[in-house]
Amino acid sequence: xxxxxxxxxPETRTTFSIQCRRLWRVILAETLKQHRILFGSKxxxxxxxVWPGLELATAYYTFRPFLDAPGxxxxxxxxxxxxxxxxxxxxxxxxFTFFWSLVQSAWQFSWERxxxxxxxxxxxxxxxxxxxVANGTGALIQSVWLxxxxxxxxxxxxxxxxxxxxxxxxxxxxxxxxxxxxxxxxLNSFFIFARDAGFLYTLFEGTMSFFAGVRIPLFAFPLWIxxxxxxxxxxxxxxxxxxxxxxxxxxxxxxQELLLLAGTSIVLFAAAAWLLKRGEENAxxxxxxxxx
Numbered sequence: 211x212x213x214x215x216x217x218x219x220p221e222t223r224t225t226f227s228i229q230c231r232r233l234w235r236v237i238l239a240e241t242l243k244q245h246r247i248l249f250g251s252k253x254x255x256x257x258x259x260v261w262p263g264l265e266l267a268t269a270y271y272t273f274r275p276f277l278d279a280p281g282x283x284x285x286x287x288x289x290x291x292x293x294x295x296x297x298x299x300x301x302x303x304x305x306f307t308f309f310w311s312l313v314q315s316a317w318q319f320s321w322e323r324x325x326x327x328x329x330x331x332x333x334x335x336x337x338x339x340x341x342x343v344a345n346g347t348g349a350l351i352q353s354v355w356l357x358x359x360x361x362x363x364x365x366x367x368x369x370x371x372x373x374x375x376x377x378x379x380x381x382x383x384x385x386x387x388x389x390x391x392x393x394x395x396x397l398n399s400f401f402i403f404a405r406d407a408g409f410l411y412t413l414f415e416g417t418m419s420f421f422a423g424v425r426i427p428l429f430a431f432p433l434w435i436x437x438x439x440x441x442x443x444x445x446x447x448x449x450x451x452x453x454x455x456x457x458x459x460x461x462x463x464x465x466q467e468l469l470l471l472a473g474t475s476i477v478l479f480a481a482a483a484w485l486l487k488r489g490e491e492n493a494x495x496x497x498x499x500x501x502x
Contacts, residue, residue, distance in 0.1 A: 233340055233344075236340055236341060236344045237343075237344040237347055237348060239344070240341065240344040240345045240347075240348045241344070241347070241348030241351065241352065243348075262303055262307045262357045262360075263357075263360070265303055265306075266299055266300060266303045269299045269302070269303065269424075269425040270295075270296065270299045272425070273295075273299075273425070286427060286429075291370060293368050293369060293370030294370055294372075294456060296368055296370075297365065297368065297370055297371070297455065297456055298427075298452065298456065299425065300361055300364060300365060300368075301448065301451050301452050301455060301456070302423070302424040302425055302448060302452075303357075303361075303424065304357065304358065304361045304386075304451070305386055305422075305424065305444055305447055305448045305451055306418070306419055306422070306424045306444065307353075307354055307357050308350065308354055308386055308387075308390045308444075308447075309390055309393055309418060309422075309442075309443075309444045309447075310414075310418065310419075311349060311350060311353035311354055312346055312349060312350060312353075312390060312393055312394035312397060313397060313414045313418070314349075314353070338486045338487075338490065339395070339479075339482065339483050339486060342395050342398045342399055342482060342486065343391065343394075343395050345394075345398055346391055346394025346395050346397075346398055347391060347394070349394065350387075350390060350391065350394060371455055371456070372455070372456055372457060372458045373454065373455060373458060374454075374458040374459065374460050375460065378454040378455070378459070378460070378461075379454070379455075381450070381454055381461065381464075381468075382450060382451045382454035382455055385447055385450035385451060385454070385464075385467075385468060385471060386447045386450075386451055388471070388475055389443035389444075389446070389447050389471050389474060389475050389478075390443075390447070391475075392443065392474070392475035392476075392478035392479050392482075393443055393444075393478060395478065395479060395482040396478040396479075396481055396482045396485075398482070399481070399482035399483075399485040399486045399489065400482075400485055417442075418442050418444060421435060421438050421439040421441075421442060421445065422439055422442045422444040422445040422448060423439065423445060423448055424444075424448070428445070428449075440470075443471060443474045443475070443478070446467050446470050446471050446474070447471060449464075449467050450464055450467050450468060450471065453467070
C-alpha cells in the first residue's frame with residue numbers, strides 16, 4: 211500500500227506539470243496569434259501610449275479649474291495635495307486601460323466568427339475556457355504593458371504615494387489583474403454566444419468610464435449611480451488600487467472590497483463557462499462548423 215502511495219504522488223505531480231505546460235503553450239499560441247493579427251505596424255505601439263496619455267491629460271485639465279474652488283477640500287481631501295490629484299487620475303486611467311483594452315479584445319475576437327477561425331477553436335482538443343482565458347490574457351499583456359510602464363515612470367517622477375506596506379503594491383496589482391482577466395473571459399464567451407454583439411463595444415466605452423469613477427470620485431455621484439457602478443468590477447478594483455496607493459489602506463480596511471472582487475471574478479468565470487457550453491451547443495444545433 212505504501213509503495214502505491216509513493217508512486218501515485220509523483221504521477222500526480224507529473225500530471226499537474228503537464229497540464230501547466232499545456233496551459234502555458236495555449237497562452238503563448240493565442241498571444242502570438244493576436245500579435246501577428248493586430249500588431250503589424252509600429253504605429254500600434256505608439257497608439258498604446260498616446261491614447262491613454264491624451265485621456266489622462268484631458269481628465270486632469272478638465273477638472274483643474276475646479277480644484278481651486280472654495281470649500282472643495284472639505285469634500286475631497288486629495289485636493290490639498292496636487293500630486294495626489296494627479297495620482298488619482300493616473301490610477302483611474304490605468305484601471306480603465308486594463309478593462310477597456312479587454313472590451314476591445316472581445317470585440318475583435320468576435321471577428322473570428324466571420325473569418326472562420328472560431329470554428330477551428332471548436333475543433334481544437336484544448337479546453338474551451340482555457341482558450342478564452344488565454345485570449346484575454348494575451349490581449350491584456352500586449353495592450354497594457356506600455357501604458358503600465360509609462361504609469362510607473364510617471365508615478366516615480368511625481369511621487370506622493372501613501373502606502374502602508376510594500377506588499378500593498380502586489381495586492382493592488384492583483385486586485386486589478388484578476389478581475390480584468392475574469393471580465394475578459396466573460397466578454398469573450400458572450401461574443402461567442404451572440405453573433406452580433408458589437409453594440410457592447412459602444413455601450414461599455416462611456417458607461418464603464420463614467421460609472422466606475424475613473425475621472426470623478428465616487429462620493430460625487432448619487433446613490434443610484436454608485437449602485438449601478440458595482441456591476442462593473444473596475445469600480446471596486448479602482449477602490450482597492452487607490453486605497454492601497456493613495457490612502458495607506460491595509461488588508462484589514464480593504465477586505466470587503468477584495469472579497470467582492472473575488473466573488474465577482476468567480477461569478478464571471480462561471481458565467482463564461484456556462485456561456486461557452488451553451489454557445490457551442492447552439493452552434494452544433496443551428497449551424498455547421500463553417501457557418502453558425
